[in-house]
Amino acid sequence: MLKSMTGFARQKATVGEKIYTFEIKSVNSKALDLTVKCNRTLMPLEEKVRQIVSSFISRGKVDVYFSVENLSSDGMALSLNKEFVSGYMAVLNEIKETYGLKGEITLDTIARKSEILLVRSADVDENEEMAKTWVELEKVVTEGMKQFVAMRAVEGENLKKDLISRLDTISGIRDKIEEFAPKALQAAKERVRERINKLLEGVTVDETRLLTECAILADKTDISEEFVRLSSHIQQVRDLLEADKPIGRTIDHVIQEMNREVNTIGSKANCLDILNLVVEAKGEIEKIREQIQNIE
Numbered sequence: 001m002l003k004s005m006t007g008f009a010r011q012k013a014t015v016g017e018k019i020y021t022f023e024i025k026s027v028n029s030k031a032l033d034l035t036v037k038c039n040r041t042l043m044p045l046e047e048k049v050r051q052i053v054s055s056f057i058s059r060g061k062v063d064v065y066f067s068v069e070n071l072s073s074d075g076m077a078l079s080l081n082k083e084f085v086s087g088y089m090a091v092l093n094e095i096k097e098t099y100g101l102k103g104e105i106t107l108d109t110i111a112r113k114s115e116i117l118l119v120r121s122a123d124v125d126e127n128e129e130m131a132k133t134w135v136e137l138e139k140v141v142t143e144g145m146k147q148f149v150a151m152r153a154v155e156g157e158n159l160k161k162d163l164i165s166r167l168d169t170i171s172g173i174r175d176k177i178e179e180f181a182p183k184a185l186q187a188a189k190e191r192v193r194e195r196i197n198k199l200l201e202g203v204t205v206d207e208t209r210l211l212t213e214c215a216i217l218a219d220k221t222d223i224s225e226e227f228v229r230l231s232s233h234i235q236q237v238r239d240l241l242e243a244d245k246p247i248g249r250t251i252d253h254v255i256q257e258m259n260r261e262v263n264t265i266g267s268k269a270n271c272l273d274i275l276n277l278v279v280e281a282k283g284e285i286e287k288i289r290e291q292i293q294n295i296e
Helices: 039-054 082-099 105-109 126-200 209-221 224-241 248-269 272-292
Strands: 007-015 018-027 031-036 060-070 076-080 119-121
Touching: 007 126, 018 126, 031 039, 039 060, 039 126, 060 126, 082 105, 126 224, 126 272, 224 248, 248 272
Parallel strands: 031 060
Antiparallel strands: 007 018, 018 060, 076 119
8 A cells, every 4th residue: 555654643532541652754855853752750661652653654744742741739739849940940051151141040030940849649669650652652553554544545555646647648648659650760870871861972882881880870770779668667556556564765766767768768769759658758857856755
């Protein structure tokens, strides 16, 4: 199933006296760039959340936030974060002395910082409490990731339809070029014959040598191999779009090869009709390259 790298999901659940929240959003990126943020008290669970998220996706710049909010203060204890307060006051005093600033450090100044308070469950084993929290949080994170992947899949399906439409257009252009190819080759031969006759007017021309030169020209202007490879690349992309795995990097490489074949056709075929079709094909390929930058 084709998946977009753009997505968003928010999962929230109330269990007893706690509200669990999980939020994730992503945009395109060459690799997996995962940032996880959470409340200070939940930091021990950050790696577990990271592992779950990584198991669902392989590419994208991903931002994750999760939290747990207590609806009741029963069983909760507050304590002063003395280390933070001492450090904060020391920094403020240093700023005053360094820059000659005036003003007093008051309770109001300190109270604005939420870090001055430590919140913990009173008379409860912290490891046991964290284990219980993880049981519920894991469910919320997993369900949130399922929603996130589903949204990516919906956008991926829209991308797939657009890409198939453009591949069909390129296939049609290829068929038109193939129709012009024999005429273009014959016209090239005639041009060579006319030029040689004009340059050697009144001089007997070795017909065998002329045919040899035309054969060399035909080889240089033959685009049959490029047609075969272009057709192969188009089919490769179609097959990749049906694959149930991340295909972004692979399909990007194939599109580059497709563009190379079209360029070669344009350089070999000295025919205005073919050159116009090549320009059209390159336009479609460029649009495909833009679209696939958002494929996982």
